[in-house]
Amino acid sequence: MTQPILQVKNLEKHFQLDRNKVLKAVDGISFEVMPGETFGLVGESGCGKSTTGRTIINLYDTTGGEVLFEGKNVHQLKGKNQKKFRRDMQMIFQDPYASLNPRKSVMDIIAEGLDIHEIASGKSREEVVYELLETVGLNKSHAARYPHEFSGGQRQRIGIARALAMEPKFIIADEPISALDVSVQAQVVNLMRKLQKEKGLTYLFIAHDLSMVKYISDRVGVMYLGRMAELADSDELYKEPLHPYTQGLLSTAPIPDPIQAKEREKIRIKGEIPSPLNPPSGCRFRTRCPYAMEVCAKVDPIWQEAKPNHWVACHLYQDSNPQ
């Protein structure tokens, strides 16, 4: 049996804001990612999906729990192993304007990792960059230019080329297409899928656009206020969402089809996401849940496998509650 490439076990990331204010951005989530798959992570802003990504790649320390990459705890890596991890896992960011240094040429941006890890220099460094530019659909002549000379979609391609320069096994893409125009989004998604096939990459795809996540991901985890609400194969999740939050998200996601939009059943999620500084007791979604029961306020629902490979944390599916 194949081993998961990434294991996230009970991960917690809390931020101490001042003496008695703690923001529990990620509060105990677990999932595994298999080699070569795309794992989608969705949720509203403030649900902790980006913090999860950043903690996995060790931009943040953990508060609790652990992250294992190829069986090793990424937050305890030292020396050679740490250096290797930093090559094996790369990140693509949301804002292609803010994530490229405006004072560096594209050549230097893409080659930064090559320089730091002393992988290539001189002529071969140039060759590598040219090849990467071709791979992402740009060309040689772009290497000497600066970020402001490119459109949003092109910049995102540069960001992808920079990530690929390290020949990573795993790429965390944090909302890589939300800042792009619709017609360009499809270009970038197609490029990411092509690269995955060619290089056997594994993706953690963080986004809030459900239809795009469904399309690109093999499995999807839905986060809410620092917790995982539901996790399943993407087709299964969309066909048979169990958690009321997932059901609400799916029924409010805009679909470009007027007839379907009018005919589908709408489950409206009322109100807004509560402050993570002071999350509701019991189930965190209960304040907005159309099916909230008494037990929801008192007891935290258990994260359990409701159906084979379909995990959910909701009292509606807890063994003690028939229905």
Added chain:
Amino acid sequence: MKPLLEVSDLHVTFRSQHQEVKAIRGVDFTIGEGEVVAFVGESGSGKSVTFQSIMRLLPQPPANIDRGQVLYSGRDLTKLSEVDMQKIRGKEIAMIFQDPMTSLNPTIRVGKQITESLMRHQKLTSQEAKNRSIELLKMVGIPSPSERINQFPHQFSGGMRQRAMIAMALACSPKLLIADEPTTALDVTIQAQIIDLLKDLQNNTGSSIVFITHDLGVVAEIADRVAVMYAGKIVETGTLDEIFYDPKHPYTWGLLASMPKLDQSRDQDLASIPGSPPSLVNPPVGCPFTSRCPYAMKVCQEQMPEVTTSSDSHQVACWLQHPDAPEVKNPVASAGR
């Protein structure tokens, strides 16, 4: 339907010392009374600039309305003095913007920002205006409005701010509401709430709404009619059903195909539109979509296509509609419906 706003041959240019950007290059459309019309297109296609210039919100210079007519209830807005224009803004035509944090004044209490237009346009006393603004906040679904009016924008969440902006825009019961990407900065659950709110308000007040967006999913939820803009021109316009189920312009095809459907198979690539829109400093002579169009012909590069009409409501500017053009089927055909 009685027309409320009629725009014809609108041209807007931004001039700087070095260059001229021809942002709007001949736009014609009509908004009927009580109608919801969506304007879609990529960034830079001119959808926001069109309405900012109609409202005369663009600083001149650098912007300049070179040509065109904007008839609102029979009056040409391009010819009005600034004083007369101020009587229209907020009272007759109101606008809501994408980012409620930057479009609300952070140093003025929310209530005060709402009463401003009430006192100015409707000559209410401050007490009357205060009561009315509490009513308005209640109407847009803000809980405990009488306390909320004394708060500052930073004390509101993103969704609440957008609601407050809608309340502000509705204060004087405008006949036309221009909503410029009002839900783009919001989460999906909040987006759905705001769309429901706008739909309800539209049903109750019967005002017309212009909905500027790049999200065709949102369009499908709210619009009666759709105008697709590209490179400063309207390339196709039609009813909601015509645009979604019988689109005629290859750009509209591309837009529709590049959004994954919820039931989209993962085995196929998404249809994408190659390349990016042309620069409007030196816009192409012919059809601006030529360089990205898989069906481009020689004539497309040389001459701008005429607008052809396929039904009372459906118009398209594309050479494929010419009788001599080869027949091309819409590749995304969600047709059959």
